[in-house]
Amino acid sequence: MATRVRPSNKRCAVIGGSGFLGRHLVETLVDRGYSVSVFDIRQSYELPGLTFHLGDLCDEQALLPALKNASLVFHCASPAPASDDRELFERVNIQGTRTVIQACLEAGVQKLVLTSSASVVFEGKDIKNGQEDLPYAGKPIDYYTETKIEQEKLVLQACDREKDFLTVAIRPHGIFGPRDPQLVPILVDTARRGKMKFIIGDGTNLVDFTFVENVVHGHILAAENLRPNSPICGKPYHITNDEPVRFWDFMSEVLVALGYAAPRFHLPYILVYGLALLLWLLSMILRPVLSFKPTFTPMRVALAGTHHYYSCDRAKQDLGYKPVVSLKEGIQRTVQSYPHLRKGA
Ligand SMILES: NC(=O)C1=CN([C@@H]2O[C@H](COP(=O)(O)OP(=O)(O)OC[C@H]3O[C@@H](n4cnc5c(N)ncnc54)[C@H](OP(=O)(O)O)[C@@H]3O)[C@@H](O)[C@H]2O)C=CC1
Numbered sequence: 028m029a030t031r032v033r034p035s036n037k038r039c040a041v042i043g044g045s046g047f048l049g050r051h052l053v054e055t056l057v058d059r060g061y062s063v064s065v066f067d068i069r070q071s072y073e074l075p076g077l078t079f080h081l082g083d084l085c086d087e088q089a090l091l092p093a094l095k096n097a098s099l100v101f102h103c104a105s106p107a108p109a110s111d112d113r114e115l116f117e118r119v120n121i122q123g124t125r126t127v128i129q130a131c132l133e134a135g136v137q138k139l140v141l142t143s144s145a146s147v148v149f150e151g152k153d154i155k156n157g158q159e160d161l162p163y164a165g166k167p168i169d170y171y172t173e174t175k176i177e178q179e180k181l182v183l184q185a186c187d188r189e190k191d192f193l194t195v196a197i198r199p200h201g202i203f204g205p206r207d208p209q210l211v212p213i214l215v216d217t218a219r220r221g222k223m224k225f226i227i228g229d230g231t232n233l234v235d236f237t238f239v240e241n242v243v244h245g246h247i248l249a250a251e252n253l254r255p256n257s258p259i260c261g262k263p264y265h266i267t268n269d270e271p272v273r274f275w276d277f278m279s280e281v282l283v284a285l286g287y288a289a290p291r292f293h294l295p296y297i298l299v300y301g302l303a304l305l306l307w308l309l310s311m312i313l314r315p316v317l318s319f320k321p322t323f324t325p326m327r328v329a330l331a332g333t334h335h336y337y338s339c340d341r342a343k344q345d346l347g348y349k350p351v352v353s354l355k356e357g358i359q360r361t362v363q364s365y366p367h368l369r370k371g372a
């Protein structure tokens with residue numbers, strides 16, 4: 028019988044390694060002495076010693092060379108939530124994740140760490156200090172969330188000690204930091220268009236925003252603790268900054284630091300949510316003839332007007348997780364990294 032060559036446990040692949048989180052993860056892994064191969068649909072940078080494999084993760088033949096000799100795979104690729112394209116989410120997040128699992132098994136990969144999302148339990152209603160045992164959202168608020176739920180289930184169910192294939196899911200929330208293409212750029216764009224004057228609801232809702240380096244730290248801890256006898260196999264873990272903050276205080280701090288006025292006037296949550304729903308329906312109906320993307324989607328309004336913060340006690344206990352960068356420092360470093368987004372720049 029042929030014996031399988033065990034790949035070095037410092038050899039890993041990052042699927043989605045050109046993206047915001049993926050690139051931060053790759054840079055940290057390289058710093059820590061991992062040999063990394065990146066798989067992505069695009070190449071956004073170069074780094075000495077890094078191998079890039081370009082392709083669609085739904086294509087197993089394209090994936091296999093990137094996973095060759097890797098004992099560990101991080102899967103952090105997904106279409107952007109803003110695309111709101113049902114067919115694309117289903118193809119990439121569900122079918123594509125099946126392909127990733129299949130390719131890992133064929134390539135002899137032993138550990139798969141998925142970037143899931145804390146939003147898999149969010150239905151648009153308040154979540155205060157949510158634990159991992161909350162049920163998945165029965166009525167997910169958008170296609171992104173719907174397919175992230177299926178993706179997480181697929182990865183966790185694939186965990187199989189007999190097959191020497193271990194999986195774990197990291198559920199970050201509201202990732203921000205240098206090079207983030209979503210949170211700060213959308214916020215500034217909204218402010219530049221004069222639409223950032225209003226606070227949705229009473230402005231006291233607490234949420235988690237997580238500095239990207241803490242998310243990276245959580246991923247690496249999960250990978251390094253994923254062993255056949257460890258309690259983390261097949262489980263999801265919240266990774267946050269562990270410092271819930273008022274949504275509107277966080278937004279105001281970032282806006283003011285970049286030279287924009289903080290929102291001041293209050294609008295009733297239910298009114299804005301209803302309008303966002305109406306706009307979203309209109310955009311769906313008119314899609315064949317007119318394409319427009321509303322700034323205030325039902326998902327964004329729900330995120331802006333409700334409590335959604337999560338406990339990371341399980342990660343502290345099982346992974347020894349502790350945020351490495353505070354919210355205050357994370358905001359400072361993020362704002363400094365966006366000189367081109369400053370007012371007047
Ligand atoms: N940002 C956040 O606040 C949160 C993110 N997450 C999760 O974290 C992960 C990373 O998110 P983030 O870094 O923000 O996202 P990015 O969009 O920055 O990164 C995702 C990367 O995956 C690539 N990609 C998309 N589709 C495919 C495909 N079919 N084959 C290969 N590569 C593909 C993207 O390419 P392209 O850009 O061309 O599409 C991009 O380079 C995602 O799984 C997301 O769901 C979870 C919670 C919060």
Ligand SMILES: CC(C)CCC[C@@H](C)[C@H]1CC[C@H]2C3=C(CC[C@]12C)[C@@]1(C)CCC(=O)C[C@@H]1CC3
Nearest residue numbers: 108144146200201209210213214217327330331
């Ligand atoms: C227009 C304003 C009212 C809000 C602007 C900020 C938003 C763009 C962001 C605030 C919370 C963010 C967030 C995500 C995307 C960007 C925000 C909506 C996610 C949906 C990204 C993907 C996830 O898995 C969950 C995130 C939750 C928080």
